[in-house]
Amino acid sequence: MTAWTMIFAVDLDWNIGYDGDMLFKIHADLRRFRRMTQSNLIIMGRKTFESLPEQRPLPNRVNIVVTRDRAYRREGVTVVHDLDALKSLVDGLVADSGGDLRPFLIGGGELARQCLPWCAHALITKVFRRFDADTLIPNLDEDPDWATVWTSRRYSQEDLVYQYVNYERVSGV
Ligand SMILES: NC(=O)c1ccc[n+]([C@@H]2O[C@H](COP(=O)([O-])OP(=O)(O)OC[C@H]3O[C@@H](n4cnc5c(N)ncnc54)[C@H](OP(=O)(O)O)[C@@H]3O)[C@@H](O)[C@H]2O)c1
Numbered sequence: 001m002t003a004w005t006m007i008f009a010v011d012l013d014w015n016i017g018y019d020g021d022m023l024f025k026i027h028a029d030l031r032r033f034r035r036m037t038q039s040n041l042i043i044m045g046r047k048t049f050e051s052l053p054e055q056r057p058l059p060n061r062v063n064i065v066v067t068r069d070r071a072y073r074r075e076g077v078t079v080v081h082d083l084d085a086l087k088s089l090v091d092g093l094v095a096d097s098g099g100d101l102r103p104f105l106i107g108g109g110e111l112a113r114q115c116l117p118w119c120a121h122a123l124i125t126k127v128f129r130r131f132d133a134d135t136l137i138p139n140l141d142e143d144p145d146w147a148t149v150w151t152s153r154r155y156s157q158e159d160l161v162y163q164y165v166n167y168e169r170v171s172g173v
Contacts, residue, residue, distance in 0.1 A: 002094045003120035004103045005044070006112060007033060008137055009162075015133030016109055023131040026157050032164070033106075036123060037061055041093060041103040043086065043115070046072065048107030062093065062101070067112060068131040083114060097146055109135040122146065127160055127161050141169050 008016055008027055017023060028140045038060055040068035046067035049055065057076040064078045065084055072079050090103050105115050122140055140146040152164040 001074070001101060003090050004090070004105050004115065004118045005123060006116070006119045006137075007036060007104045007123045008107070008112070008125070009135065010137065011129055011131045012127070013130060013133070014111045014137065014139040015131055015136045016107070017051075017082060017135035018131065018133045020047065020050070024160055026127070026160060026162055028124065028155065028157065029125045029162065029164075032125075034058075037104045037106065039101075041090060041101050042106045043090065043103060043111070044105075045111035048111070049074070049077065052075055055159040056122055060093075064089065086115075087118065109137050112137040120169045124165045124167060125162055126165055127162045128154075129160065145169055145171050 009022070009026065010016055011023055015023060025100040032033060037058070039147070041062045041064060043064045046065055046069070052058065055074070057074070057087045060092065062078065064080060064086065065074065066080055068081060070081060078089065079090055092105060094101050105112060105119060116138055117150060146167045147170045148165055149168045153160055155165045156162070
């Protein structure tokens with residue numbers, strides 16, 4: 001089975017979004033996101049895709065978007081309509097690449113809840129603040145199937161203090 005990596009930026013309550021947008025934009029984190037996902041597969045729900053700048057696919061990555069809308073088409077995007085098709089597509093692309101392509105689940109909350117069982121790694125940017133939010137992902141600190149394997153020092157951007165935390169699945173695969 002292909003192990004996926006989740007990559008998300010969360011607040012103290014693991015919130016990730018409000019009204020279709022991110023809760024904050026940390027420039028260094030966005031650069032890190034680009035560096036990590038570059039040349040790989042990125043998997044997202046339709047709402048996350050539509051939150052991207054100008055609703056354009058992210059360059060130099062295979063963009064996969066999940067929607068129940070059978071008529072949904074966007075240039076530069078591979079669209080799938082259910083989780084089985086998503087899983088088969090990702091497995092096939094990874095196998096065809098000889099394992100070179102790494103699948104990243106990049107959003108949003110609805111997709112994260114459903115695809116969590118396929119994720120074995122999580123790259124989480126934790127922001128030490130609480131925001132008004134309407135979208136969250138599962139709190140891996142409270143999930144016994146996950147363990148922290150690396151924690152960065154704390155950084156700041158103006159009044160936002162944040163930290164990178166890597167998690168690995170330890171059971172429940
Ligand atoms: N902080 C971060 O790291 C981060 C990262 C990404 C996104 N975000 C934020 O998260 C929010 C978006 O997340 P969200 O949870 O609202 O939406 P989402 O997960 O991005 O997308 C949900 C949509 O995906 C499709 N979908 C979900 N499950 C499906 C399934 N089993 N089969 C077929 N289609 C399925 C549906 O599209 P249709 O309605 O078209 O059928 C559904 O409405 C935004 O605020 C965004 O800014 C934050």
